[in-house]
Amino acid sequence: xxxxxxxxxxxxxxxxxxxxxxxxxxxxxxxxxxxxxxxxxxxxxxxxxxxxxxxxxxxxxxxxxxxxxxxxxxxxxxxxxxxxxxxxxxxxxxxxxxxxxxxxxxxxxxxxxxxxxxxxxxxxxxxxxxxxxxxxxxxxxxxxxxxx
Amino acid sequence: xxxxxxxxxxxxxxxxxxxxxxxxxxxxxxxxxxxxxxxxxxxxxxxxxxxxxxxxxxxxxxxxxxxxxxxxxxxxxxxxxxxxxxxxxxxxxxxxxxxxxxxxxxxxxxxxxxxxxxxxxxxxxxxxxxxxxxxxxxxxxxxxxxxx
DNA sequence: TATTAACATGTTACATTATAACATAACATC
DNA sequence: GATGTTATGTTATAATGTAACATGTTAATA
Ligand SMILES: [Zn+2]
Ligand SMILES: [Zn+2]
Ligand SMILES: [Zn+2]
Ligand SMILES: [Zn+2]
Numbered sequence: 001x002x003x004x005x006x007x008x009x010x011x012x013x014x015x016x017x018x019x020x021x022x023x024x025x026x027x028x029x030x031x032x033x034x035x036x037x038x039x040x041x042x043x044x045x046x047x048x049x050x051x052x053x054x055x056x057x058x059x060x061x062x063x064x065x066x067x068x069x070x071x072x073x074x075x076x077x078x079x080x081x082x083x084x085x086x087x088x089x090x091x092x093x094x095x096x097x098x099x100x101x102x103x104x105x106x107x108x109x110x111x112x113x114x115x116x117x118x119x120x121x122x123x124x125x126x127x128x129x130x131x132x133x134x135x136x137x138x139x140x141x142x143x144x145x146x147x148x
Numbered sequence: 149x150x151x152x153x154x155x156x157x158x159x160x161x162x163x164x165x166x167x168x169x170x171x172x173x174x175x176x177x178x179x180x181x182x183x184x185x186x187x188x189x190x191x192x193x194x195x196x197x198x199x200x201x202x203x204x205x206x207x208x209x210x211x212x213x214x215x216x217x218x219x220x221x222x223x224x225x226x227x228x229x230x231x232x233x234x235x236x237x238x239x240x241x242x243x244x245x246x247x248x249x250x251x252x253x254x255x256x257x258x259x260x261x262x263x264x265x266x267x268x269x270x271x272x273x274x275x276x277x278x279x280x281x282x283x284x285x286x287x288x289x290x291x292x293x294x295x296x
Numbered sequence: 297t298a299t300t301a302a303c304a305t306g307t308t309a310c311a312t313t314a315t316a317a318c319a320t321a322a323c324a325t326c
Numbered sequence: 327g328a329t330g331t332t333a334t335g336t337t338a339t340a341a342t343g344t345a346a347c348a349t350g351t352t353a354a355t356a
Contacts, residue, residue, distance in 0.1 A: 047341070061307065066343065082230040083285050085342065100270055102279045113273045121268040122248055122286065125261045130293040131250045137231050138270065139285040145278040209336065214314065233313065
């Protein structure tokens with residue numbers, strides 16, 4: 001357990017400054033979606049967001065949600081968990097980083113850990129193959145400390 | 149370039165022995181799907197398989213394909229590339245292993261590299277968090293040697 | 297101040313990916 | 327030949343994601 005309000009406040013503050021830095025607008029819609037995502041440390045699907053958002057505002061359609069998610073992801077404010085087709089707030093949007101996601105199958109908590117891709121065993125493989133990496137998907141599925 | 153017929157033959161041989169070891173049946177349907185997947189080193193979607201298979205045999209429905217894919221995956225004969233929602237033959241179905249997939253955005257070639265999860269930086273993170281890993285999704289998206 | 301360009305959001309209609317639930321077949325064992 | 331098990335077929339629908347075009351909003355710029 002932790003004071004999650006701190007997480008939310010921090011995330012929203014970060015978002016403001018990141019968007020400012022990137023010269024991008026953090027509109028009310030984008031803020032609302034980001035806040036919904038930060039409701040928990042569990043990943044949420046686009047259609048969960050769609051439902052939640054449609055309660056708060058008038059009915060929204062899928063493109064609205066997907067576009068907003070795209071914006072947030074491009075600006076490093078959220079990540080997509082590919083193995084779950086779901087989205088989660090980025091814990092470190094200010095830093096340029098790769099991430100390792102630890103995904104608990106029982107409680108759904110997702111822990112994002114920084115990983116400076118560059119000298120890991122994965123990068124050894126990348127280099128050995130003369131591969132030019134552009135993005136990484138690194139997800140570990142299992143049970144978190146509390147759940148096993 | 150390489151003699152891909154060798155890859156196919158090897159894969160089908162391996163499949164036979166793996167299924168025997170696992171006491172599982174490699175039925176004609178399952179063989180057909182595996183062969184279709186091994187048509188190339190590029191990942192194929194379930195619905196591509198559905199289309200191909202429906203040409204070879206009588207029309208098949210999605211559950212037939214998804215069930216077969218599930219069987220093949222459970223027996224370690226194929227892998228799902230999560231970031232592409234597509235499937236690819238496993239190059240090393242006989243060994244118990246983790247994999248790193250190098251996915252070329254231009255030519256779609258997917259290189260599977262073995263990675264004995266256990267002492268990598270990812271596992272350091274796993275251990276630090278007292279996380280009990282069950283499966284890994286490790287995908288690097290970029291450009292292969294030939295394409296950059 | 298009208299005009300334009302840009303960006304953001306709304307709307308409609310679909311495409312793609314995946315699964316639930318139930319029915320039948322195929323085969324082995326008793 | 328009844329029974330259980332595994333594999334496959336069938337129908338229907340759920341869940342995820344996008345293309346294309348319309349409208350609104352704001353801020354230069356003519
Ligand atoms: Zn929190
Ligand atoms: Zn947990
Ligand atoms: Zn080959
Ligand atoms: Zn390539």
